[in-house]
Amino acid sequence: MNVLFIDTVHPALWQDLTKNGFNCIDGTYWDRDEVLDALNDVQGIVIRSKFKIDEEFLEKAKDLRFIARSGSGLENINRELTEKKGIKVFNSPEGNCDAVAEHAMGMLLSLFTNLIRSDREVREGHWYREENRGIELGGKTVGIIGYGHTGQAFAKRLSSFGCEVLAYDKFKSDFGSDHVKEVSYEDILEKSDIISFHVPLTEETRYIADRRFFSQSRKAVYLINTSRGEVVNTEHLVEALKGGLIMGACLDVLEYEKSSFENIDHKNLPDSFKYLTESDQVVLSPHIAGWTFESYERLSTVLATKILGEFK
Secondary structure (H helix, E strand, C coil), X not given: CEEEECCCCCHHHHHXXXXXXXXXXXXXXXXXXXXXXHHHHCCEEEECCCCCECHHHHHHCCCCCEEEECCCCCCCECHHHHHHHCCEEEECHHHHHHHHHHHHHHHHHHHHCCHHHHHHHHHCCCCCCHHHCCCCCCCCEEEEECCCHHHHHHHHHHHCCCCEEEEECCCCCCCCCCCCEECXXXXXXXXXXXXXXXXXXXXXXXXXXXXXXXXXXXXXXXXXXXXXXXXXXXXXXXXXXXXXXXXEEEECCCCCECCCCCCECHHHCCHHHHHHHHCCCEEECCCCCCCCHHHHHHHHHHHHHHHHHHHC
């Protein structure tokens, strides 16, 4: 098989495939047209989020047998057409779920302890203790929406902090355990002090956290989003922060990110983004929750196992 690497991934995937007789091709510096020109004799593709694998792409890939997505999100792949053509699609959410869970914990603890603000103030020569009195995570009720690999990893870590962990997943049932309670979507909105999103981006989940969502919560909550930026409507979130419906937010992803997730569109950023950057109620990071040294390698080894399990 000829396998075209469109995005850079940890070399473990290239090495494992090569050892098992695959011919790996480096297309990481090619633009879309160059990739399209090479697709006719390619049986496998390795990608993160550089291009959309759309109808044009798949029509040119006449001999394509699999697509390997390093990471979890598959929104850049036309799944309906890959299924129709019998093309296997592999992703690797197992590879970075622990990283995402730890990052979500770090953001939440930083928000609750005013760590970022107090660190900045001490560096500026200020010693404000009462103004930075924190909140404890223990005893809080955390609602998790989406109980896949990352949702489960986050729940596991929360349980050690003495939290009551609730989880809802539209596509799963009977997953309750000693550290998580399976509940309805309505229960998440009614009982949670903190709500964390761990869902893929689909038409159903796009802007699920909107004005209506925020108004339905029984009490003011803290919000965490480490999934995809467009899960949260930023303008509506800012309204909720200003109105006291949301007490604080931890956002590793923003709806303004470019499709490759490597940057945000700085040309047309609205006032709502400026509000987030200036608010002490908000902790931000540049889509790095799953971006650790360990997860970088693990994403590749997980994909290698899946590809070789199917095609070796």
